[in-house]
Amino acid sequence: MGRLDNQHVLVTGGSRGIGAAVVEKSLAEGATVSFLDIDVAAGQAFAQSLNSERVLFQPADIRDAGAIAAAHDAAVSRFGAVTGLVNNAGRNSYADPVTMTEEQWDDVFAVDLKSAWLVARAMLPAMKAAKAGSIVNIASVHADMTYPGFFPYAAAKSGLVGLTRSLALEMGPFQVRVNALSPGYTETFLVQDYFANADPALRDKVIEVHPMRRMAKPMEIANCVAFLLSDEASFVTGANWVADGGLTARFAG
Numbered sequence: 097m098g099r100l101d102n103q104h105v106l107v108t109g110g111s112r113g114i115g116a117a118v119v120e121k122s123l124a125e126g127a128t129v130s131f132l133d134i135d136v137a138a139g140q141a142f143a144q145s146l147n148s149e150r151v152l153f154q155p156a157d158i159r160d161a162g163a164i165a166a167a168h169d170a171a172v173s174r175f176g177a178v179t180g181l182v183n184n185a186g187r188n189s190y191a192d193p194v195t196m197t198e199e200q201w202d203d204v205f206a207v208d209l210k211s212a213w214l215v216a217r218a219m220l221p222a223m224k225a226a227k228a229g230s231i232v233n234i235a236s237v238h239a240d241m242t243y244p245g246f247f248p249y250a251a252a253k254s255g256l257v258g259l260t261r262s263l264a265l266e267m268g269p270f271q272v273r274v275n276a277l278s279p280g281y282t283e284t285f286l287v288q289d290y291f292a293n294a295d296p297a298l299r300d301k302v303i304e305v306h307p308m309r310r311m312a313k314p315m316e317i318a319n320c321v322a323f324l325l326s327d328e329a330s331f332v333t334g335a336n337w338v339a340d341g342g343l344t345a346r347f348a349g
């Protein structure tokens with residue numbers, strides 16, 4: 097018996113990093129899993145490596161409502177209605193608030209915020225009709241605290257937590273739960289990319305300020321996602337769960 101038996105979980109950005117760990121964890125907990133990604137080669141390779149009849153990869157750019165609809169249709173015709181959605185795909189942003197263009201701003205918000213609504217919008221009618229469902233939006237500790245040089249990631253992730261609250265209120269009467277999960281530093285490409293753009297001493301400094309003296313492994317985040325997707329979290333909605341190894345509990349000093 098898995099915690100996600102008889103569930104159909106759909107994960108965005110499931111080809112690598114936290115999304116890939118959520119795909120693996122959901123499979124291990126008994127779900128059928130569809131995952132979307134813009135990186136077609138990585139998605140196909142990951143799906144093949146899983147070697148499971150309970151997994152489907154669909155190429156899709158989550159900035160595009162038409163692509164989401166097509167991927168959703170394919171997922172539903174393979175495994176039936178989606179019962180659990182993980183809005184995970186995201187991107188970093190290193191823009192300057194003065195020189196950033198509107199197009200660059202729009203792209204950050206399209207990936208890190210608007211997509212969560214677009215993907216949820218495609219799946220909510222079936223969840224409402226079934227009077228069941230769980231949505232987990234992968235936000236970030238940047239929703240509450242941030243640092244210079246990362247503009248405007250914090251704004252998008254704060255917006256995602258606000259979207260989570262609004263959707264939770266709208267969907268509560270239908271027994272559809274909507275939560276955010278805010279990871280701290282997690283060992284993925286996104287974090288490698290951040291350190292590659294920073295002072296070489298930064299990585300050690302960051303580890304030093306973590307109470308647990310380490311970053312998360314993607315599966316440690318996926319374990320929390322599985323809980324929020326499962327019936328064990330049946331009275332949890334509108335929440336923002338932080339999984340950061342105690343990082344944001346720390347005051348300067």
Ligand SMILES: NC(=O)c1ccc[n+]([C@@H]2O[C@H](COP(=O)([O-])OP(=O)(O)OC[C@H]3O[C@@H](n4cnc5c(N)ncnc54)[C@H](O)[C@@H]3O)[C@@H](O)[C@H]2O)c1
Nearest residue numbers: 109113114133134157158184185186236281282284285286
């Ligand atoms: N890694 C961290 O430390 C960390 C911390 C806090 C929050 N997060 C959040 O967790 C989520 C996953 O991050 P990660 O570290 O695993 O990143 P990652 O870059 O390793 O993986 C992101 C995945 O999303 C896909 N993707 C990107 N844009 C897409 C698009 N337009 N359409 C479809 N797929 C797209 C990528 O191809 C990739 O497979 C993101 O939302 C990120 O902001 C990560």
